[in-house]
Amino acid sequence: xxxxxxxxxxxxxxxxxxxxxxxxxxxxxxxxxxxxxxxxxxxxxxxxxxxxxxxxxxxxxxxxxxxxxxxxxxxxxxxxxxxxxxxxxxxxxxxxxxxxxxxxxxxxxxxxxxxxxxxxxxxxxxxxxxxxxxxxxxxxxxxxxxxxxxxxxxxxxxxxxxxxxxxxxxxxxxxxxxxxxxxxxxxxxxxxxxxxxxxxxxxxxxxxxxxxxxxxxxxxxxxxx
Amino acid sequence: xxxxxxxxxxxxxxxxxxxxxxxxxxxxxxxxxxxxxxxxxxxxxxxxxxxxxxxxxxxxxxxxxxxxxxxxxxxxxxxxxxxxxxxxxxxxxxxxxxxxxxxxxxxxxxxxxxxxxxxxxxxxxxxxxxxxxxxxxxxxxxxxxxxxxxxxxxxxxxxxxxxxxxxxxxxxxxxxxxxxxxxxxxxxxxxxxxxxxxxxxxxxxxxxxxxxxxxxxxxxxxxxxxxxxxxxxxxxxxxxxxxxxxxxxxxxxxxxxxxxxxxxxxxxxxxxxxxxxxxxxxxxxxxxxxxxxxxx
Numbered sequence: 047x048x049x050x051x052x053x054x055x056x057x058x059x060x061x062x063x064x065x066x067x068x069x070x071x072x073x074x075x076x077x078x079x080x081x082x083x084x085x086x087x088x089x090x091x092x093x094x095x096x097x098x099x100x101x102x103x104x105x106x107x108x109x110x111x112x113x114x115x116x117x118x119x120x121x122x123x124x125x126x127x128x129x130x131x132x133x134x135x136x137x138x139x140x141x142x143x144x145x146x147x148x149x150x151x152x153x154x155x156x157x158x159x160x161x162x163x164x165x166x167x168x169x170x171x172x173x174x175x176x177x178x179x180x181x182x183x184x185x186x187x188x189x190x191x192x193x194x195x196x197x198x199x200x201x202x203x204x205x206x207x208x209x210x211x212x213x214x215x216x217x218x219x220x221x222x223x224x225x226x227x228x229x230x231x232x233x234x235x236x237x238x239x240x241x242x243x244x245x246x247x248x249x250x251x252x253x254x255x256x257x258x259x260x261x262x263x264x265x266x267x268x269x270x271x
Numbered sequence: 272x273x274x275x276x277x278x279x280x281x282x283x284x285x286x287x288x289x290x291x292x293x294x295x296x297x298x299x300x301x302x303x304x305x306x307x308x309x310x311x312x313x314x315x316x317x318x319x320x321x322x323x324x325x326x327x328x329x330x331x332x333x334x335x336x337x338x339x340x341x342x343x344x345x346x347x348x349x350x351x352x353x354x355x356x357x358x359x360x361x362x363x364x365x366x367x368x369x370x371x372x373x374x375x376x377x378x379x380x381x382x383x384x385x386x387x388x389x390x391x392x393x394x395x396x397x398x399x400x401x402x403x404x405x406x407x408x409x410x411x412x413x414x415x416x417x418x419x420x421x422x423x424x425x426x427x428x429x430x431x432x433x434x435x436x437x438x439x440x441x442x443x444x445x446x447x448x449x450x451x452x453x454x455x456x457x458x459x460x461x462x463x464x465x466x467x468x469x470x471x472x473x474x475x476x477x478x479x480x481x482x483x484x485x486x487x488x489x490x491x492x493x494x495x496x497x498x499x500x501x502x503x504x505x506x507x508x509x510x511x512x513x514x515x516x517x518x519x520x521x522x523x524x525x526x527x528x529x530x531x532x533x534x535x536x537x538x539x540x541x542x543x544x545x546x547x548x549x550x551x552x553x554x555x556x557x558x559x560x561x562x563x564x565x566x567x
Binding site for chain 2: 089092093094095096097098099100101103104105123145149152153155156158159160161222223224227228231232243246250251254255258259262
């Protein structure tokens with residue numbers, strides 16, 4: 047069962063095998079660990095996570111200061127770093143996903159410390175979901191096939207931002223930063239703004255940087271190595 | 272003297288004063304102050320107290336000899352947050368059942384309680400944000416490390432944070448080099464549209480990531496060659512800590528830490544048990560309410 051060449055056929059097949067309950071992990075692709083291949087988490091993963099977090103700090107801070115919307119993080123390019131990081135580095139990317147927003151929010155002043163801490167579960171989930179999806183459905187981080195594009199758009203831009211915007215807007219409501227009546231409006235604005243920004247930045251990173259990342263030993267075929 | 276006092280020094284993540292009386296405090300005491308000032312405004316609803324808090328934090332900026340011009344960078348964010356909160360509490364008001372309406376804009380009434388609550392929330396956010404900016408304007412990376420190690424965080428965590436901050440600095444340097452190279456080739460980003468700027472910013476990621484991957488290999492090999500172990504103990508013995516040995520905590524620092532925590536505990540206790548900082552107890556709130564309703 048392979049996705050068809052057109053988008054419509056692909057969607058059809060995608061829902062078909064969801065409905066039939068078939069094994070959608072059949073094509074491991076780049077994630078397949080070859081016979082004799084040993085992959086262990088090590089020092090290089092630790093360093094790469096720190097570097098990636100540093101990159102996230104800069105991108106997150108720059109995004110917040112360049113487009114100063116305060117704690118409403120619409121058009122926040124940092125989300126792309128979270129998604130792409132979890133695709134490339136699995137759980138290590140997940141660690142980076144929730145740490146860098148705390149630092150970048152504090153430096154840029156875009157969100158106070160308590161709000162940043164409350165964002166943690168949302169940041170973690172919105173990064174991990176796409177890393178899980180790419181491994182689960184055997185998608186290629188270089189975005190070679192239509193299914194890879196679909197997966198990144200659906201999981202990396204839409205679903206992850208539904209989670210992020212849903213959690214984030216709820217946090218803002220709990221802190222009284224938005225009113226209950228404004229919850230839906232803020233959620234929709236946040237979702238659209240972040241999805242667009244993260245899709246543009248994410249696609250560029252995956253398309254052009256994935257071929258390089260995949261050659262390095264820090265690239266994680268599993269969740270930790 | 273004054274001139275040298277306000278001189279700022281570049282750090283990886285920003286600017287700190289070259290000399291400041293706040294440096295006499297141990298980094299742990301400064302960190303505790305950050306935590307206290309970073310959470311305390313959450314318990315304050317009255318605009319007068321929030322405003323006083325902002326004044327105190329600004330006073331700390333002056334005392335610490337932080338150049339206040341650095342705050343200009345955050346001005347657009349403060350303005351947009353104000354506009355956002357005002358619009359939110361105007362178009363999506365709370366307490367709609369109340370009858371006190373300040374004015375009407377078309378079919379949208381401006382409710383008094385909603386507007387005042389929005390204003391209090393704005394003051395609260397600015398208090399929290401200023402507390403955060405103050406911490407990063409008065410602490411170098413090594414101060415942050417010492418504070419984290421002093422509260423007993425594992426070596427791996429503090430090392431991770433230091434590597435993160437260092438890499439943020441490296442990344443910014445690389446970013447600057449790429450921008451200068453673009454300008455040298457005649458690229459003018461000022462004329463780009465918003466969409467063009469977003470796309471252009473995205474394109475920076477390609478060379479920056481490539482450089483980062485190379486640096487990751489270099490740093491990993493360097494650490495491996497030095498035999499670095501990311502653990503708090505080496506061969507069962509606690510790791511020596513050079514930074515902490517250079518910054519010893521003394522009795523005065525402990526006194527400050529206890530003072531900050533006690534102040535926090537007392538204020539939180541007063542709010543939780545007696546609602547001392549509740550908005551309805553605010554003289555300003557009640558004064559405006561009486562003015563609008565004519566004391567009815």
